[in-house]
Structure formats: structure tokens, C-alpha cells
Amino acid sequence: MGSSSKKYKEKETRKRRHRSPSRTYEEEYYEASKEKRHKHKKHHHHHKEKRKEKNQRQEYESDSSDVVEVITDDSQSAAPPKSSNRSPEASSQSVESLSIQETNKLRAKLGLKPLDVGNSSTSSASGRSQDDGKKKDDLGEFYHKPAENLQAKAQQEKVKAKLAEIREKRQLHNKYGKVKTLGEEDSNDDVEAWINKNRKIDEAKREAEKRAKMLEELDAQFGIGEVVESEKREKMRQKYTERDLRGLTVEHDLDTFREESTVVLTLKDSGVLDEDEDVLVNVNMLDDERYKKSVENKKKKILYNAYEDNEFDEFGNPKEKSLLSQYDEEIDGVKRDSFKIGYNNVVERKSVIHSVKEKLAKKKIESVAGIQLKLASEYYNEEELTKFKKPKKKVRKIRSKGKLLTADELEEQPQNTGIEAIGSRRPKYKNDPDLTIDDVPSVDIPTDLKLEEDKDDLLEKALHKTRKMKQKENIIENIIKPEIKSETEEENIDSGNIILNATAEFCRTLGDIPTYGKAGNREETEELIDYEKDIIPDENSDDDCEIIEPTGWNSVDPTNQGIDSTQIPPQEVQILDEEPDVSTGVGAALKLAMSKGYLDKEQNNRPSNSRLAHLQAKHYSIEDKSYGEEGDRQNRRERYSGPITDFKEKDGFKPNVKLEYIDDEGHILNSKEAFRYLSHKFHGKGPGKNKVEKRIKKSVQEQLMKKMSSTDTPLGTLNMLQAKQKETQSPFVVLSGSKQSQSTALSKSRR
Amino acid sequence: MIEITCNDRLGKKVRVKCNPDDTVGDLKKLIAAQTGTRWDKIVLKKWYTTFKDHIQLQDCILFQTLNITRRRHKIRYEIHDGMNIELYYQ
Secondary structure (H helix, E strand, C coil): CCCCCHHHHHHHHHCHHHCCHHHHHHHHHHHHHHHHCCCCCHHHHHHHHHHHHHHHHHHHHHHCCHHHHHHHHHHHCCCCCCCCCCCCCCCCCCEEECCHHHHHHHHHHHCCCCCCCCCCHHHHHHHHHHHCCCEECCCCCCEECCCCCHHHHHHHHHHHHHHHHHHHHHHHHHHHCCCCCHHHHCCCCCHHHHHHHHHHHHHHHHHHHHHHHHHHHHHHHHCCHHHHHHHHHHHHHCCCCHHHHCCCEECCCHHHCCCCCCCCCEECCCCCCCCCCCEEECHHHHHHHHHHHHHHHHHCCCCCCCCCCCCECCCCCECCCCCCHHHHHHHHCCCCCCEECCCHHHHHHHHHHHHHHHHHHHCCCCCCCCCCCCCCCCCCCHHHHHHCCCCCCCCCCCCCCCCCCCHHHHHHHHHHHHHHHHHCCCCCCCCCHHHCCCCCCCCCCCCCEEEECCCCHHHHHHHHHHHHHHHHHHHCCCCCCHHHHHCCCCCCCCCCCEEEEHHHHHHHHHHHHHHHHHHHHHHHHHHHHHHHHHHHHHHCCCCCHHHHCCCCCCCCCHHHHHHHHHHCCCCCCCCCCCCCCHHHCHHHHHHHHHHHCCCCCHHHHCCCCCCCHHHCCCCCCCCCCCCCCHHHHHHHHHHCCCCCCCCHHHCCCCCCCCCCEECCCCCEECHHHHHHHHHHHHHCCCCCHHHHHHHHHHHHHHHHHHHCCCCCCCCCHHHHHHHHHHHHCCCCCCECCCCCCHHHCECCCCC | CEEEEEEECCCEEEEEEECCCCEHHHHHHHHHHHHCCCHHHEEEEECCEECCCCCEHHHCCEEEEEEECCEEEEEEECCCCCCEEEEEEC
């Protein structure tokens, strides 16, 4: 530490103030040790140094407080203030610590109060907190209620319990202290005393008897005997009777006692110190009850009742169920049925009353007067209607056979029948089951469709039949034939439906083909057909309906087949329309042309609005929707009739607009071509040369196609063949290879 | 009585017994007596809190801010038994 160089010393002295204090401390330490033993040379230097230091310290003393003095004192006093108990955990550094005594001494010098050793820091802290009785919050804002001392509380309780026990003991002692126990009573252990005692008793008895005899004699003398006897009888009567049993509790169910059977009841065992009243029991019955209970336990009842079925007591009232009732016994103890002797009737009556009361309590009171009687209506009123939810209609499955009917076709169906009716005035031939065609004569627009497989043909037919019968009934209301009635009534199809099977469909399309171009015709004929339909059944109502039914398609009941066939001679079936005879006149020829599609009616040419009117929405009108309510709108319309108003005078006007585009060559363009054409025009840039050529070529080809004969190949082979046949006068042509001879000629005939 | 350890990290480490109701100044005097320094040259610190002379030890509240998960937590301490105080010199 201390360097030997003088230079250094000087520095030291100069910079004393600024040097680390450890220095001074160690110097002191060395100094102290030096005084005892002089070992090193170094110490000399130290000594010198120390002296200097001392001088300096004197300086300190002059200006500083007594603290410094204390330090000097400390250093001077050999009693080591640095009696350093080096803490074992202190690694390399030495930990200086004074003992309590030393510190106290030091504190006294410093003018501080001594350390409070006895009560440790914690106790002192607690004492401080107890000063004001309250404890402040960490932030010093709130006072906390002091926590209660749990230990003290527990102790108090303990003491209290002990006191109570002692008190009870004393009470019991007071109560039973005078009663002598059996053991105590036999205090006379020696035989002599016992004998003496017995003798005394005996003598006393004898004396008493004597006295009694004497008294009796006296009584007899004075006639008092009778009186005494009557008294005795009185006493006998006062014996223990039913009346005395009144009010005693019997701990058994009343029902367990059978009538006219004797049951011996005993007092129930109870604690000697119990203050409860006496209870009567029968031991056997107790056993029975125990047995019952054990059986019940063995059954292992399922505690959980999923459906919450209410249990009923014997009067039919639902039992009040408490939560987790299975534990009631364990919590409250076993409930035992009991009754009181003498109160039997009361008990029963009470239970009945109780049951009635319960019933009343559980029932809601419903006033009879409140409900007004009403006639039950067969129909729902509006409110009920809104409540009534319609069951959803099941969507009928359509087993389609590939072809779906379009709306147009549906519309045409009734018309078809009509036409066929025109075509075949004669009653139809009904023998062929494959060709039987059924249709609905009713004018209703069919809503549902059903396509059926061929498999259940027979059933189908039967169903058709019945259905048709039903429809006839509708049309001809008055006539109900017994024959019809007798027929099987398997009605499960709505009369509005059309049932199509594959055959029927096939036939229908066959019938359609020739009339296809004639669609426009039908509107005119429709009315007529309907009219006929209505009339004809009336005319022929007396006859068999089936035969004279004028509707287009009929079905034949296979069962009835024989009868029908006998009545009507079989005829050829006409599938196609009868072709009008052209020879009759121009009209017929025109008709034929029209039916063949050679000639179109002018009406057909344009897609007229009136023709498609039935497809348009019925209740749709274009109006300005920005207007408010209906009435409001009308008012406004009256006030202000702007450009939105309808033209009243043009009400019936339905413009028939057809947009056509024609190109430079005069061809009618379809929409695609038209677009292209317009586009080219708009952009001022036409197609390339190749494209144009291609298009021209295509159009030429199209022309050729149109001109092409439909009966022959483009090369005219058929014509050539025919010419050849004519030439050879043979129905065949020989195709021969150049190499092969005639023997391998093949013949080809034309059918 | 509590015992406080004071350590400047230059080789001096003293354990001082004192009362909790001593002031910091008293503590400084005690430390000075044990270490042999002038008490008014002593600065007692814990982290960045410098204890002032006129405050009792039991009232010394030092706020310690810790940067745990980037939030500053202020933890309060009193000077308690066995606490380590940093010893500096003016």
C-alpha cells in the first residue's frame, strides 16, 4: 500500500481528500496492528505516514463534527471495532460487522438510542403499526382494518367449548347426583348387616299385617268395610287403560297394523339422558322394515330418471320432487312413519285433507264463466289460416325418359287431341293395348306431369280407367252408371294430372309429325273441339261411355276387352291424320300443302305478339316504381300526365317488330353475322381477303345444299341406276369387277 | 434491529446493525465509524435511488424500474433486514 517513495507521499498528502477512503481505513488497520507488533520494515514508513495522517486528522477535527472524533476514538481504542467477523459466504471481500454491544457503544457516542435487540425489527415494526391501531395503505392513502387474529379466535373458541362442557357436566351431576346406582345401593357388604336389615324389613311387614288385621276388625265392627271395598274398586278402575296410552307415538306405518290382530309394542330404546318422549315400537316390525330396506338397497334403483316421470302418491297427486332426492335420507336422516295413539282418525282425515289441499295448490284456477261458447266452424278464419302451416307439397319425381317437355308442348296437348278427334270421327279401335292412348278431356291446363315406365302397364291402365270415370262423372253429373260404380276405385291420382307413358308419348309424336307445320291452325279449331267435347258425351250418355268418348286418346280396360271387341269390329288403326283428298278442290289442296308444310300461313311468318301472349306475364305492367302508394300514384297521374302516361287510344296496339339485317348482297343475316357486319362498318375495317373468300365459298355451298335433291345423291347415282335398270329391263344391276367373271355377280334390289 | 450490508465495490464491505427508525444520516455515521470515512462523504444508493439523510430507514422507498417485456415495472422496496446498499463517495 504505502509506497516508499517520498514523491508519492507528498502526492498522498496533497490529494488526501480525493483519495479513496479505503486507503485510510487500511492504514488505520495497519497502524493498529503495528502498535502491537513491529515486524516489517514497511511499517516504519507507515509510521511516518501515520503521523502525517494524524496531523491531518487533527485538521479534520478542527472543522468537522464529533463524528470524526468518534472515529479517532474507535481507532484508538484497542477494543477492535473491526473485530471483523468475516462472513463465510463473503467471497474475497471482507465483511466488517460490529457486535451489538459494540454498536450500542458506538451509538451512544453518536447520540443515538441503543438498538432494540429484544424485540426484533419485525416486532418493532408491528409495534409501530399498533401505535395508531390502524395500518396505512402502501401509498399511505387508506387505513386498513387490522386483520383479525385467527389464532386468538381459535383459542377463545376452545376455551368457550370447554366451559360449556363443564357446565353441562355440572348440570347432569346435579340432576342425577342424588340417584344411587345399583352398585352403590349394595353398600352393606357384610352378611350380618344384610341379615339384620332383612330381618327388620320382615318384622315391619309382619307388624303392618297385624295392624291391618286390627284395622279390618275395627272396620268390620263399624261397617266401614263396604266403603273401603268400593274405594278399592274405584282404584282398580283407575288402572292403566287406553286413555293413558293416548298421545303416545308409535313409530310404524298405520297400515302395517292389521285389524283385529294383537301387536305387542314396547318402548323404543333411547339414550338415558335423552329428553325425548317415549316412542312405541314392535321389534318384529322393526326387523321387517330393516329387511325391506335392505332388499330395496339390493335392487339398485336407477337414480336418474331421464324422462322426469312424475311419481304419484296414493291419492293420485304428483309428488313434489326435490333436487337430488336420493340424498334426502342421508342429509336429513331417515324419515319414519309414525302415528299417535288415539289420534288415528284425525291422522287419516288430515292426510285426506292434505291431499285435497295439495291438489288445489297444484291446479290453476280456471273460470268456467270466462269461456264463451262458440259454434265450431268448418273453416278456418283468417287468423287461424295464418297459423295453419301448409304441409309442403311433395315434389313429384319426374322420371324423364330423356325428353323434357317444353312449355309450348304442354300448351299444345289439348289441341292435339282435338285435332285427332277431327281426324278420326269414327270410334277408335281399342283392342291393341300398346296403342291405347289416354288423355285428359278436361280443359284445365295441366300442372303436373308424370312419366311412367312401361312395367306397370296394367296397373296404369286400370288407374287411367278409374280416373277417366271420375272425369266423366264430373262432366255428366246426372248419369252415374252402376257399371262404373262396380269398377275398381283406386283413385290416387289427381284428375288434373296427365300421365304419360312411353308408348303414349311415342304415339303422340307420331301424330305430331304431319301436323307439325300446322300449329297456327289450331287456335281456330280449338273452340270447336271443346264444343264438340261438351256435346258429344251428352248425346251418347245413354250408351257406353267408353265407346263413344270422342276424345283423342282412349284406354281400354283389359278386363272389359272382350265385351268391347264383340261390339266393335276391328279396324285399322290410323296413326297419322287422314290426308285430305286433293282432288276435291283447291281448298283441300291448300290444306294439304299447309299440313305438309309446303305452305306457311302468313300468320306464322312473324313472331306475333298475340300468338305468344299466353306466355307473357299476366299481372305485369311497367310502371314507374318510384311512385309511392297506389292511390297516391293515381292522384299524381291525374294531376300530372307527363310522357309516362299510357296511350289510351292505342290500348290494343301491339307492335310486331322484327329486326332484320341485310348485307350488301341481300342476304339476311343472323345475329352473329349482323354483329360482324356492323362491327366492320363501325371500325371501317373489313375482313381479310381469305376470310371473304371463305365466307363466299360457304354461302355458295349453302346454296348448293339448298338446291340439292333430297331423293338422290349429289352425283345422281340413283338416277343413273334407274336409267341403267330401264335400259337392261331388269330389277337388278350387275356390279362386276374387271378381273372376275360374271359368275360372281351380285344382285342388288331396290325395295 | 436490522442489519444492512454496504458495499462499495472497491474492497470495502461492512455490515451495519441499526434500528429501522434510524435515519439514513445515522446509518451513514455508523458506516463511517466502521469504515473510517467521513460520514458526509458517503452516498448510499440502490440502483439509481440515492437515499437522503433525513429519511428513516423504514420509510425509504425506492422505486425500481425494470424493463421486463418492454414495459416499465415499478417495484417498491423499503430498506429491510439484510439488504445490500451500494456505497459511494462524494
